[in-house]
Amino acid sequence: MEFIIKYAIDNRYDCIRLTVYNKNKSAAIGLYERLGFKKIANGYWQLEDKVFVGYEKYV
Numbered sequence: 001m002e003f004i005i006k007y008a009i010d011n012r013y014d015c016i017r018l019t020v021y022n023k024n025k026s027a028a029i030g031l032y033e034r035l036g037f038k039k040i041a042n043g044y045w046q047l048e049d050k051v052f053v054g055y056e057k058y059v
Helices: 002-010 025-034
Strands: 015-021 038-047 050-058
């Protein structure tokens, strides 16, 4: 994740957006939140029976 954040800053991106399976709380969601990503209030997607949540971080 450090590479992605550095790449975004070096290449003048203003935001990183990710989607994550909503049941993946202990691994991916915990990591994203520790790194400063915020849950997008209206960022929900469904694929078959799985729900995905959007996260973003401004850099």
